[in-house]
Amino acid sequence: MRCEGNPFSRRGFLAAGALGGIGLSLPELLMRQAMAEQKHYDFVEAKAKSVIHVYLPGGMAQQESFDPKPYSPLEYRGEMRTIKTNTGEVFGEAVPQLAKRADKFSVIRSMTHGEAAHERGTHNMFTGYKPSPALRYPSFGAVVSHEYGPRNNLPPYVCIPNVPNEFAGTGYLPSSYGGFALGSDPAQSGFKVRDLDLAGGVDADRFMRRKEALAAVNKSFVSATAADNVGAMNTFYERAYSLLDTPAAKEAFDIDKEDAKMRDRYGRNQAGQRLLMARRLVEAGTRLVTLTYGGWDMHANITRSFKSQMPALDTALAALFDDLTERGMMDETLVMVSSEFGRTPKINNDAGRDHWPKVFSVLMAGGGIKGGMIHGASDSTAAEPEDHPVSPADLATTMYRLLGIVADKELMAPGDRPIEIVDGGKLIEPLMV
Template structure:
């Protein structure tokens, strides 16, 4: 597996205020805004390598030693009980990543992620926003920034969470709540899976729906014109997007996982990991810009070996299948897949045969969307207690994700009180993982 040296990119002086951040817009308005913003960015252009993102978040804190950064030569109390498996590029991962290891040429692993937040909420905030938590300001998530910068595509919400918004930091932060995620409200692994609010009520046909929509717009128009409150504007935007989904059979079809071939569903796995990843692929293929999904619980303070052996195999199979599926469809080059967690686990096994919270070093995986496959970036030391080479911060990771999407990470958006805030403050593009 190719190992790359550290690289730095100087920050760009790009000042463009997101003045529409607090305004609820119709779909037509959003599309016009995107055209205007495309023109605005022409003088500081970043070529987008990725059209969409699938963010697979593993809540609880995935152990680096039992996943992408095993330490087979360290003492037993540090390396743990699990063995390793060799990748198709000559590296070693944990023994439970057998299928993913066969596809190591398709992705990059960062083994030197680091921050100082060992509490779940604070670590999660870092990994969803690229910022340290602040009592003064609530920062927007990746999905909400992408929604703000690019808006809807093909009548689909720009930002979707599977099955629900996973935490409070996955929302729109200081941006208008209209840039928040659309949540499925149900798990696609369920046999009776159905996305909430996508079907007309019983006895209501499209003609009756159109009459109701017109009546509601008439009632709301005067009320909306009398206030600029964010929640009123946001609700208007939500209605417009809901109307777009109901009016578009193609958009509604994107959420119909039952339309997938049964054999492919079996390959992914008829479980949470498999069906959530398959749904994510359907959504980005149909036009959703960023999908966030969660799987499992990785806060393994006790019996980590048994817990990993139970939770990792479905993830291993589903993630390997997702990469194959995207590649087979010609989508991997334009879809950035990111696997992250809020932090890692302690270097030493505790008295309960588990590992505790550890934010000083952990691993993240990135595939597709202009990422150089077969790459390991950075390293941890012999006992996985801290970075040894090329430490990577959440701001660096966020800046790199935005860079691949064609978003200038130090562009300023407007927080309440007309306060300009950079999308990411101080991050550097991780050039060594880019193709």
Template sequence: MTCSGNRLSRRNMLTVGAVGGLGLSLANFFEMRSAQAEIKNYDFIQAKAQSVIHIYLPGGMAHQESFDPKPYSPIEYRGELNPIKTNTGDIFSETLPKLSQLADKLAVIRSMTHGEAAHERGTHNMFTGYRPSPALTFPSMGSVVSHEYGPRNNLPPYVCVPGVPNEYASNGYLSSSYAPFSLGSDPANGGFKVLDLNLPGDVNEARFARRRSALEAVNDYFVKKDKSDNVGAMNTFYDRAYSLISSPQAREAFNIDAEPAALRDEYGRNTAGQRMLMARRLVAAGVRFVTLTYGGWDMHDNITAGMKNQMPSLDQGLSALISDLDRQGLLASTLVLVSSEFGRTPKINQTAGRDHWPKVFSVMMAGGGIKGGMIYGASNSTASEPDSDPVGPEDLATTVYHQLGIVADKELMAPGDRPIEIVDGGKIIEPLIS
């Protein structure tokens, strides 16, 4: 099987451990971090993205009131909100005035589709690229990236802001060492601090150094007595933890208070804005994959009021994120992905809302080698199904992995030495690639 012309040597990776927990504290993240899989002799795709920021909108955001308005449909389909023109001449909903002026930097997929109308199953699709299976829990994209590439600049490779949003955002069948690192609190809160990042109040730098020396002496004894790889690996775990705690540069990555007040205002002093600003700080410092969540989009009732309430913060924060990444020269190497588990029903219901609709919905991408000013695929006139170029979760995941230089049909080992492809049957969405 090939991917973008690169042939993959099958079964050339390390067997990984059993299913683990949802999230890790700083301590057990590094204690449990197993040695990185050996790099075998297979071809790598040339990576265009060095990092991913996945902005997940839980509940199912309405495509009609965001990226795919239908102004010529009857009122019971188009809803009460009006379309606005983007700077590329296309249309978004009036809920996205700032983002509409950055459309030349965005790609919107208007033909996402799958068959899962339940929140949990739709969420599984969008985090893993797999349909749910009773036999196996699949790893999230962030955990796969953690498995394939490991830490950079003494920072965890995969971070969730503010915490792990659901069980499908975690490591699945991979070792729990590839689960995300959770901040433990919300950067939008006053006095924000990352759990476990600083030394306890009664431990100064000198005491910290003495503890490390004592631990090294104990470990050295056991390394000489027991030649197993596990003992040697534990030294590496603690070294990584010490590096993060003792490195001013690593700690500074989480210091959102270091940002200028004007920039924090640009993002918005709210949940969406400050989480996105934290995500930008983390990828700039070296984190490979950041997942953040914002809002609640399960709008069965009064969708007009709901969208007017939720969207301004998203529009402001997301526009600021893209503009900020671009100013700093990071947009070309950072793939921004905005997704939700499904869309909403074509027709407004009796309580002025929209219900679950997985048959067609929209996803936004930017940066990381994705073409700007791009609309890919289309829904039909009532936004009820794809009209052209349908895209499944496996295609989206395969495209994200491709941009990161990961061969999507590479096999990892699930429990029982079962070879499982990172993504099964997905295709790269070639027109999106710059």
């Protein structure tokens, strides 16, 4: 459990300064601030042990997925039909498996921000912050790695198959908190994670001698310089040694150890095998897995593109929810499916939809999230939020709270500058168990 209040936060000292005008001493100010924080937050136990963040690059259309508009004119609703869910809601026809399991997850239909460029929208959805020319913010995975570190000698933050974009990095945090990338796709024949086996001709004794020699060299470098890259490499080596020395941790990356029927159940494709690998990793101890699937920047022929890409994801997510439930992991694993923005309300002249950050949908499940709920709503043409708008900061704050991380805790940026993990986000309380 973690204390969900920071008596030394920026806003905490502002409050203390106001009280200082009535003549209280510094110890008294700090005591009152600590008591106030205790009253507001008390102790918060993490609901989720791990996160699987499924990111759909390009901007997935809300109208063809989780927020269809069947009663709007054809040029707005598009060509695709709708399907009833097991909760009585309506989804797009391309997600029949998820529609049968709508009671297992919730959908936010009122996500919103103001960034219509891919890079800027991606920054929002990986950090919870608007882009800034003055500072690069850390990704969700880097923050989780910083706050919790490794578990069971597994990397705390893993990217499948690679680090997906420049905003999935460590930002102002040391680079040692970066994501471990698999380096290849688990859907490929002969898939193998790079750097998890000893080089040819290197036995255990020789490995230990090399490890001791490198440790001596690293000690000399670290004592001579405070450069981030040197310390980061030292951390990376130590974690790599721990992984190589732990057979159970290494085995989590070996998807061939998975039952063939389970692999078939997820789907022998990118969506299926990436999600299955994510489940293996969080089950073994990884704290946050980020994976990407597909390309959702559908400026043309959106109906054909959606029908091509969505079925594999629909099958794989349904299998993931069933698998997590059967293993007793659903309540401790937070699954989040997001994209950088949505698509325009009106179909364009190329039968596609263009960028639209004003409103879009995000799916959340497990790890302290209620099932079977729709939070917020868009208007009749999916153009703007109609009620309960949710910002990237709100989403990030909620995710961190479910992990037991204090969202307004201050981390230190270069120059000893305190920066809150998330600035101004609000909990999406109706979705939380």
